[in-house]
Amino acid sequence: MGNMSFLTLIDPFIRYGFLQRALLAGLFIAVACAVLGVFLVLRGESMIGHGLAHTAFAGVALGLLLDMFPLGIALAVAIMAALLISRIKEGSGLSGDTGIAIFSSVGFALGIVIASLARGFNVDLFAYLFGEILAISPLEVWLSVSLALVVLMTIFLFYSRLVYMTFDRESARASGIRVDRLDALLTVLTAVTVVLGMKVVGIILVSALVVLPAAAGLQVASNFKKALMFAVLNATMSVGLGLLLSYHLDIPASGAVVLLSFLFFGILFVLRKARIFRSF
Amino acid sequence: MVLSESEGAVLVDVEEVTYAYNRIRVLDGISLKIRTGDFLAIIGPNGSGKTTLIKIMLGLLKPQTGRIRLFEKTLGRFTDWGKIGYVPQKATHFDTVFPISVKEVVSLGLTAAGRGMSSKNKADVLVREALARVEMEEFLSHRIGTLSSGQQQRVFIARAIVSHPSILILDEPTTGVDAGMQERFFSILGKLHREENMTIVMITHEVGILDKHFNRVACLNQKLIYHGRHDEFCRSDEFKKMIADGKHVISHTH
Numbered sequence: 172m173g174n175m176s177f178l179t180l181i182d183p184f185i186r187y188g189f190l191q192r193a194l195l196a197g198l199f200i201a202v203a204c205a206v207l208g209v210f211l212v213l214r215g216e217s218m219i220g221h222g223l224a225h226t227a228f229a230g231v232a233l234g235l236l237l238d239m240f241p242l243g244i245a246l247a248v249a250i251m252a253a254l255l256i257s258r259i260k261e262g263s264g265l266s267g268d269t270g271i272a273i274f275s276s277v278g279f280a281l282g283i284v285i286a287s288l289a290r291g292f293n294v295d296l297f298a299y300l301f302g303e304i305l306a307i308s309p310l311e312v313w314l315s316v317s318l319a320l321v322v323l324m325t326i327f328l329f330y331s332r333l334v335y336m337t338f339d340r341e342s343a344r345a346s347g348i349r350v351d352r353l354d355a356l357l358t359v360l361t362a363v364t365v366v367l368g369m370k371v372v373g374i375i376l377v378s379a380l381v382v383l384p385a386a387a388g389l390q391v392a393s394n395f396k397k398a399l400m401f402a403v404l405n406a407t408m409s410v411g412l413g414l415l416l417s418y419h420l421d422i423p424a425s426g427a428v429v430l431l432s433f434l435f436f437g438i439l440f441v442l443r444k445a446r447i448f449r450s451f
Numbered sequence: 452m453v454l455s456e457s458e459g460a461v462l463v464d465v466e467e468v469t470y471a472y473n474r475i476r477v478l479d480g481i482s483l484k485i486r487t488g489d490f491l492a493i494i495g496p497n498g499s500g501k502t503t504l505i506k507i508m509l510g511l512l513k514p515q516t517g518r519i520r521l522f523e524k525t526l527g528r529f530t531d532w533g534k535i536g537y538v539p540q541k542a543t544h545f546d547t548v549f550p551i552s553v554k555e556v557v558s559l560g561l562t563a564a565g566r567g568m569s570s571k572n573k574a575d576v577l578v579r580e581a582l583a584r585v586e587m588e589e590f591l592s593h594r595i596g597t598l599s600s601g602q603q604q605r606v607f608i609a610r611a612i613v614s615h616p617s618i619l620i621l622d623e624p625t626t627g628v629d630a631g632m633q634e635r636f637f638s639i640l641g642k643l644h645r646e647e648n649m650t651i652v653m654i655t656h657e658v659g660i661l662d663k664h665f666n667r668v669a670c671l672n673q674k675l676i677y678h679g680r681h682d683e684f685c686r687s688d689e690f691k692k693m694i695a696d697g698k699h700v701i702s703h704t705h
Contacts, residue, residue, distance in 0.1 A: 213546075213549060331558070331559065331561075331562040332562055334551070334555070334559065335559040335562050338545065338549060338551055338556070338559065339539070339542065339545065339559070341511065341539045342537060342538075342539055342542070342559075342610075343559075344509075344510075344511055345509045345510075345511060345532075345535070345537040345539070346532050346537075346560075346562065346563035347510075347530065347532035347563055348562070348563075388550075389548065389550055392550040393550060393552060393592075393594045394550055394551060394552035394554075394555055394592075394594065395550055395551050395552075395555055396555075397550065398550040
């Protein structure tokens with residue numbers, strides 16, 4: 172009976188191509204967001220995802236206006252903004268937060284203006300604002316999976332240096348590690364990941380996909396690898412179960428994914444605060 | 452065997468270095484050589500440029516004038532960072548909830564630029580060995596935030612020595628550490644100096660312990676006031692005045 176219920180629950184994943192595509196892309200994007208999120212949260216840069224997503228909104232609007240692949244243009248705009256934010260942090264005298272806030276608001280304002288110039292794509296724009304993973308095209312699936320793999324492989328390649336820089340920036344520099352280049356790399360990876368995440372939960376909620384799983388992992392982990400593991404677990408469970416809830420309860424997938432991720436975070440937070448366990 | 456000062460090769464050569472923060476000069480024409488076998492104390496009042504000098508030596512700050520040579524190479528050409536171990540001033544001032552184990556912290560010392568990648572097994576052996584050298588091997592899987600500051604400081608030394616550097620540079624490592632832990636700490640450093648012939652450079656405010664642990668002293672206050680053997684310095688009027696007045700007798704000039 173239990174098996175029957177479970178099979179009934181996951182049956183849509185077996186039967187429908189659109190759900191399989193959403194699950195495949197969603198899981199890869201979730202893993203990239205979670206892994207990157209751990210570095211960003213520990214660097215005190217939780218809001219960078221939010222800022223870059225707002226900047227990418229201008230790219231989406233431009234893509235829709237020109238009728239050219241909006242995700243691609245959003246990617247290019249977000250990467251440019253990421254590199255500029257890195258430069259601002261390095262030598263402008265403005266704090267990193269200020270750079271993020273400026274690009275975030277200017278990007279969003281630009282998006283609104285472009286959207287108003289070409290009336291008629293409001294429905295498409297809403298799909299990017301609030302996410303529409305269930306409508307993801309096969310091309311977007313492969314693009315998402317490939318880019319998520321590129322993000323993960325890059326992090327794997329620079330893993331020790333990124334951990335070193337995140338934990339003790341000065342000692343990392345004194346070891347000859349070029350932390351300025353790693354900063355730029357991490358920001359560009361964030362831009363790529365955020366644009367991918369937009370497809371799953373939308374521009375408005377994408378930073379949640381980066382921050383919540385990471386914050387959940389940090390509640391319970393005793394070492395860095397476990398923090399990554401718990402973050403990935405939170406993110407993938409949220410996407411998988413979120414898609415199922417979305418299908419069965421007929422609610423937006425983006426909302427379901429983010430609320431589930433918050434639920435997992437909340438449970439771990441309360442358990443840690445109540446000292447039911449300290450760390451794994 | 453520990454080499455005497457005249458025998459030792461020059462590992463760090465500081466030549467006429469000047470540095471200012473917002474036009475306030477903190478280092479003025481500093482020249483000094485650190486040689487193999489030195490157990491050098493860098494002393495001076497707060498703001499005398501001790502930490503700035505160390506940061507310039509390590510390439511973390513660029514001097515306005517002068518130059519640095521590391522292992523006979525100019526700083527720009529030096530790539531073998533595994534030869535230098537560094538424990539910064541605020542090493543223990545990290546976020547204590549940071550999820551990183553003692554093992555992971557020490558492994559970071561193997562990522563220095565210029566080092567080849569170690570295999571996982573070799574890295575594990577090096578990490579355990581480094582922790583044993585600072586008497587911390589039983590804490591391998593502990594989260595570093597759960598340790599006392601004295602224990603954390605020993606883990607950071609393990610990170611600095613895991614690549615078997617020729618020189619270890621420490622910036623006020625005993626600040627906030629109790630007397631018992633401080634003694635243990637110097638015993639570990641002494642062992643590294645004697646048994647591994649590691650050159651040690653340490654910024655300290657504890658002038659009362661100079662004659663006990665160090666063989667060389669550099670006294671800074673913008674300019675290099677003294678650089679030489681510790682025993683000569685300990686006999687000097689300057690040192691006697693320092694002891695009589697407390698730790699920070701050299702007045703601030705900015």
